[in-house]
Amino acid sequence: MADRFVEELGDALPAGALVTDPDVLQTYRYDRTEWIEPGTPLAAAFPTTTEQVATAVRVAAAHRVPIVPRGAGSSLCGGSSAIDGCLVLCLERMDRIVEIDAVDQMAVLEPGVINADISLATADAGLWYPPDPASKTFCSIGGNVATNAGGLCCVKYGVTRDHVLGLEVVMADGTVIETGRRTIKGVAGLDLTQLLIGSEGTLGIVTKVRVRLTPLPEGAATMVAVFPTLGAAGVAVADLVASGLQLSLVELVDRTTLLAVDDWRNLGLDRDAAALLLVQSDSPVPLRGTEVARAAELCDRAGATYTAATDDADEAEMLLQARRLAIPALERLGDTLLDDVAVPRSRIPDLVGRTEDIAAARDVTIGTFGHAGDGNMHPTIVLPRGDQDALVRGKAAFNDILEVALDLGGTITGEHGIGIVKQPFLEREIGAGSLAVQRSIKRALDPHDLLNPGKWL
Template identity: 45%
Template sequence: MSSAALPSLLDDLASLFRPDQLVTDPDVMESLAHDDAEWAPWVLPAVVVRAGSAADVQAVVRAAIRHGVPVVPRGSGTGLSGGANAVAGSIVIDLSRMNEIKIIDPTERLAVVGPGVINDDLRAAVAEQGLWYPPDPASSPWSSIGGNVATNAGGVCCVKYGVTRDYVLALEVVTGRGEIVRIGTQTAKGVAGYDLTSLLVGSEGTLGIVTEITVRLRRARPVEHTVVGYFDSITDAGLAVTRLAESGVVPSALELVDRKCLEAVDAWKNMGLSADANVILLGRTDAPGQAGAQEASAMVAAFEAGGATWSAQTDDPAEGDALFAARRLSYPALERLGPVLTEDICLPLRQVPAMLARIEAIAAEHETTIANIAHVGDGNLHPLLITPIGDEAARQRAQAAFADIIAGCLELGGTVTGEHGVGLLKLDGLAAELDPVVQRMQADVKAALDPYGILNPGKAIVSVPPRD
């Protein structure tokens, strides 16, 4: 946007919104102009609008159409792919004020919420009525349901219970034409036309801006059994994952945390986990009654078959939660050491040991520190590339390692992102993964639903040349 055009846009928005809803202070805008993705490009937007309703979002989109400027929706900013990063001349729509839990219906087992509702707040609210909302990304204390929908977030429980898309029944959306529409149903079944709801989930705000979400709930679960296994090597832990898959047991959680993560957590929280293990596997089962104990024993056996140096199980919730706290603390603990570039690859379970070995080799080749955490039960690996602050050579090596990890993942039949989304960081990987015909199909969908090209441009899909 030219400097001459900016006053016209600001005047238009000032006629539509209260002063407290418009942000033009550069310091405040800077905090709202990007997510947590390391090294993903961003610029200051032209303005930030703090939306309080679907009508507010509609007014912004219609203003953006009039002025020909991009719109970038933002939730809590906890994303790790650059999907919420502002582009030149854009309007950032801050949806965090749209945080009302509107309905919790125990009979239909659903909830209706605004996009700014925090994941853990929803989980706590439905738990009071004996219900459970399963998707639980590691950022659940801070991430919003709208952001979870944008990236189709997963988390610890998704190995057994699925990802966000599996729980979204209906959406209210502002379209790229500035219309407010409702898609999906609140019924258990529904095949009336194309499944636009599922299409919007994971689209990172490029096909519409979500202003209300209806989510499916489950009954509260039995108390979980927790299993822990210590391993000398990351490949041994990967083998144990394969052995568990072969056993037929589907855990309610299966997480991997390596020594670099454990040492970072210990240095921060003094939990003492790094003293005896190079790699830890954390498993859980929520099967009821005696079946839970049997599944926990089967997990222990699989860990031992994979080469565990020590393993144990507990049905004490406090002990189990303490162990899983190390998993959730790993990323913020590593951030204390320097910039962290986060991978999000996902592979077939049989390829997990091979990919973990490749990551170790890539780290050595590029002289880059790579820590590993993973939702390893469903093959979703999160190599974390750590660089010293201000070390440009280390940054370049880390980015080269990042590209090699993606290439290795694709070679082994994986995908470039399991739950963080493509955003900006995975565009090259997406181009390598998708057939050119599929890239064109996605571009056609984008053009149909965003005819003015204003919705979060440059994110989530590969740019393809226009047809002749």
């Protein structure tokens, strides 16, 4: 049966589009989630057109072969990890920017387009695409849609769903549909675009994304604040939120993360700091300077030992490296279990404080950083490589953090998705009734459970 499927799919796709070499498939088993063991796929397909995606889906559906869609493989929750006997449908070769419309301020993208390349391509038109995950130089727009990714600027500009106007999608039977529209407003029919965003490839496979672009800011002012305790930084975040300032970035980096970054890249960071808070305003002059100055006052009041501001873009980018490099810097130290919780912004002090308590109680190292301005933090547990006892403690700490987030009125995932690793907590957050409704939608659109089975639902 498996041989017939592979033979039929190989005949249906162009030469070189189907791979069965076990050594090559080994690469496509894994995503960026270090602590799960993926399955072994039958094959990996590398389509370059929507019709090739639809063909692959139709052949897989006829043979009841499950499909795991994959973009850049940067999932941190097992969302694009392979399962046994699946077809990995890798969309990395579908990487064209199909259209840039400067008048209507939109772009049409294939799913393999790298996030950072969107703004590079639209800059000459005075436009940019605001959602900017720290992984923007290697994550793809298809994966961003799958998880409703956010980023450093989401405190002001929102997340992926706030910037997607429509999708082209291959459904579970190979049917191709288009959702959304080219207009800013439109309420005809159910909003399938919003349903599909964040569904982690379980309802359909995105083959084009129409995104809304935003005029480029004319510049930005950036401030760094140094704190003697992580709790004081959390208080500053709550005060900044309550102030009503229209900041475009509020990012927190704790000492564990700061030292990991500085040891790696020698950025000259304050190694005695318990936490850094990075704040930015891209409002027009002179408002941006006023906003950053007010933010510095609030940080001083919360206990900052040092604040400094700059309107130099290169200096600002150097400061932001302390945040953008957080994950790879911590990954250099050992095995990592990266969490992705969000709480009401007023509860940030409670979240960071209780995370410190969890680290002590479970005897693990936790680096805490994230998008403090919208309450989305990434406590990352770092473990000695290959230490099974530490892994048990680390998994317990990971679950403890999820429990704390829910206890504080938050969510188990702010932008990385459910994937495999957070399934046990989904029903607790959304309730049995809501979970049943969502599963009924999955059954209606994918009755044989072929699209990314075992993920999310």
